[in-house]
Amino acid sequence: MKHFSILLFFLICQIGSSQSVEKIVLDEEDETSGYYLAVVPAENKVEGVLVLLPGFGQQAETIFPETKLHKEAYENNILTIGFAAGSRLLLNEEIQEKFTKVLKDVVERFSVDKEKFVMGGFSAGGTIALRYVELCLETPEKYPIQPKGVFVVDSPIDVFRLWEGFEETIKNDKSEIAVQEAKYVTELLTTRYGNPAENVSMYAKMNPFSMNREYGEHEVHLKNIAVRTYHDVDISWRLQNRYQSAKNQNFMATSELINRLLILGNEKAEFIQTLGTGYRSNGERHPHSWSIVDEAECIGWVKNILGK
Template sequence: MKNSILILTIIFCGIIGKAQSIEKIVLDENDDLSGYYLAVKPQTEKIDAVLVLLPGFGQNAESIFPETKLHNVGYLNNILTIGFASGTKLYADKETQVKISIVLKDVLDRYEIENTKFVIGGFSAGGTVALRYAELCKQYPDKFPISPKGVFVVDSPIDIFKFYELLEENIENKYSQIAVQEAEWVTNLIKEDHGIPKDNIDYYKEINPFSMKKKYGENEKWLKDMAVRTYHDVDIEWRLVQRNQPVSTQSYLVTSELINRLLLMGNQKAEFMQSYKTGYRSNGTRHPHSWSIVDEVECIQWVKKIVE
């Protein structure tokens, strides 16, 4: 049944491709990265839900749609899809929170949608931002424009403290030149922002969505009643062969702990979405760190279910 739905969706997406449009809505002409958002309206005037998607670090909003068909499937299911780039941030700091809120306020006014009809998700660092923003909406409901019904992350490093430690290990171990270069660049970025996380705990615990070590914060408590998903292509062999990275370095080690804690809290809507060898970039390159690990048809059905 699922395969039949997927085939039909792909056929319909091909048929509607030319008719379906992506509207660019500019809110700040002086900000080329975060001063606008992209909107894909559904095929009918009715909007049942809003799906907000955030790309990876430093990527623009346009980078989302070639990598996933979520907006295509949403188009067929009365879902408004919003693409927004929150900027060159690895976490939802105050500046990033303000940028997202400005966009969401405009969406609420422009499309006249209830603030409870939202699901927010993101890829890589975008997922880290989305997760903390969703928590903040519950933590400070009077200060944020929406009350999301769900949030999902796509292979995201959701614990900045653990993430920084792993980056340092990559640099020290020197298993892979690519991994070392990436780690050196990201650690410098973090240090230049607000210093090493463990040396500035009070700051980072406020913007960090989840901490393996509870002394660094327990912000996951704000997700107790929310639908939460973490998506991962658990291809251990690829990581070993291509990056010399063992399981201990992978983001799903942390997200599985998040889901487990939520389940222990009684959240039966917390799910670890595991796939295998589903990650491919739009250019055909095999990579487990990709939007494609999300089953678009199944995800949109999940969105519809949780906003009902």
């Protein structure tokens, strides 16, 4: 755990002298999902909670260098929670239980109203957050919170569609980095759950949304809450750097999700489209980044949802 402590020290420095990050350990044996990070507003004036999840394989600490959401939240008396699901693309039972344990602790430790939560995540973190919110709304008696909103940052919310795209990328064998990612993810999923086409029911249970309605319509549980999807829709970058067209991008599924919610009458469903906004903290241009979210505007949206 020594390297986590060192990283935590630098995080405290980066967050700012007026803010600090608290690491709360619930399971010492789990170095990824057995703890969460909390950025608590001044004088413990917690008027709501923003829960953030990083991407695939990342620790909770990786959130803060990539976005200023926690800083904006701090200034608006919103508690920020960072939780990582580890090397998972989907919300399986194991991570579901760990996440529930964390959120229950947040409610009790900070004396927060269970209905004062908004959840968001980057990449796979958004996929997991979205599915968790659906479950909270489907069977509220089983979960410690009742979220008022959820947002995803360029998240692959349809695993069936994702798999098809990866198969095409591998077949084309044009972009080395894209092929490596596709092979790694498909092999990982196959090892854990088998091929999606042969295990539809298993995948559908963990998958938050499907373009193919026969695989489930979990989105019906989102018809009464605020939902946002964020994307840097730079198709040209994808073509030039990954040899991938629009049909295999994450925004294809999320735009369909938002459209279905609008049809259901959800006037709080939004597709947030940007162009050229994606940059990593190291300066690398990449549309798949936390930076596509306008932090001040997003926290204003969160405040509005929470009724502040």
